Amino acid sequence: MFDCVGIGLNAVDFICLLSKYPEIDSKTESTDFSTQGGGPVPTALVTLARLGAKTSYIGIVGQDENGKFLLDQFKKEGVDVSGVIIDKNCPTNQAFIWVDKESGKKTVVLHNSTSNVPLLPDEISETHLRKTRFLHLDGRDAEATLKAIRLAKRNGADIVLDAGSVRSNTEELLMQVDYPIVSEHFCQTYLETTEAEKGLEKLYTYGVKAAIITCGVKGSYGIDDTGVYYQPAYEVEVLDTTGAGDVYHGAFIYGLIKKWDLPRMMKFSAAAAALKCKKLGGRSGIPRLDEINLFLEEKENVK
Numbered sequence: 001m002f003d004c005v006g007i008g009l010n011a012v013d014f015i016c017l018l019s020k021y022p023e024i025d026s027k028t029e030s031t032d033f034s035t036q037g038g039g040p041v042p043t044a045l046v047t048l049a050r051l052g053a054k055t056s057y058i059g060i061v062g063q064d065e066n067g068k069f070l071l072d073q074f075k076k077e078g079v080d081v082s083g084v085i086i087d088k089n090c091p092t093n094q095a096f097i098w099v100d101k102e103s104g105k106k107t108v109v110l111h112n113s114t115s116n117v118p119l120l121p122d123e124i125s126e127t128h129l130r131k132t133r134f135l136h137l138d139g140r141d142a143e144a145t146l147k148a149i150r151l152a153k154r155n156g157a158d159i160v161l162d163a164g165s166v167r168s169n170t171e172e173l174l175m176q177v178d179y180p181i182v183s184e185h186f187c188q189t190y191l192e193t194t195e196a197e198k199g200l201e202k203l204y205t206y207g208v209k210a211a212i213i214t215c216g217v218k219g220s221y222g223i224d225d226t227g228v229y230y231q232p233a234y235e236v237e238v239l240d241t242t243g244a245g246d247v248y249h250g251a252f253i254y255g256l257i258k259k260w261d262l263p264r265m266m267k268f269s270a271a272a273a274a275l276k277c278k279k280l281g282g283r284s285g286i287p288r289l290d291e292i293n294l295f296l297e298e299k300e301n302v303k
């Protein structure tokens with residue numbers, strides 16, 4: 001039995017730390033560099049694995065060095081890869097990330113070589129989906145995603161969606177997910193409001209169990225049938241915000257597994273995401289359980 005199975009974009013992240021953001025037609029040197037596994041769903045699964053949950057990733061990687069690197073990273077973290085397909089005709093996705101040292105904000109250029117080789121409904125492992133408590137999705141690979149939802153739900157799993165931006169299947173997905181966790185950008189573009197509380201009300205009309213809107217350093221907002229909640233972001237020495245949202249999602253699913261109440265899940269997720277921001281790249285700073293608990297204890301004592 002898995003706690004969480006994930007389907008969504010994967011990529012190798014090449015992350016450059018820049019003390020000054022380059023202008024077009026200029027040359028510069030990075031102050032630090034790292035190559036890490038990336039992709040919102042994969043990074044959420046690694047977060048869950050570091051917290052001790054049983055996870056499995058379903059997706060396609062290329063039959064190349066980058067694909068091997070991604071698989072090795074998953075295995076090292078203890079994420080099951082028995083549902084991963086290795087495609088010999090398609091190179092593994094790569095993301096080139098520039099991080100501004102001053103603000104910790106980043107610019108991502110994704111070279112999505114698998115965009116024309118979608119994961120097909122026949123390629124997803126039914127066995128994996130029949131034995132998971134949660135299914136985490138990013139909404140890509142529409143056909144396979146819908147089949148995965150059907151299979152997982154039939155066995156009583158809850159569906160979590162990372163909606164960073166609007167896709168053609170967004171409306172259909174929202175009607176089927178239990179826990180949409182969306183970005184501020186999604187709130188403004190799809191929910192058509194700059195007020196998170198209004199965005200939450202709209203998300204709640206889809207019949208979800210709970211919904212979250214994350215607003216970067218401004219924190220996160222959540223709704224369930226007990227009320228509407230706000231969780232500020234924790235103040236930390238930020239080096240790089242890459243993957244903060246992905247880690248928030250992973251930590252939130254951990255809270256769902258533990259059946260915590262919504263404010264506790266939001267607090268825990270904000271702490272996990274903040275700790276991640278202290279290190280370069282989406283994966284190197286993902287904290288373990290004792291680190292999050294210690295961080296939260298220290299924050300409580302400061303009050």
Ligand SMILES: Nc1ncnc2c1ncn2[C@@H]1O[C@H](COP(=O)(O)OP(=O)(O)OP(=O)(O)O)[C@@H](O)[C@H]1O
Pocket residue numbers: 040104164183184214215216217218219220232233234235236238241242243244245246248269270271273274277
């Ligand atoms: N600079 C920061 N300092 C502390 N915590 C942060 C910071 N940025 C983000 N976080 C935490 O991470 C959560 C998720 O961040 P954010 O809203 O940027 O996710 P996102 O839009 O999915 O971004 P991405 O997918 O690029 O990681 C925030 O709600 C907050 O708790």
Ligand SMILES: [Mg+2]
Pocket residue numbers: 040162164183245246
């Ligand atoms: Mg995100």
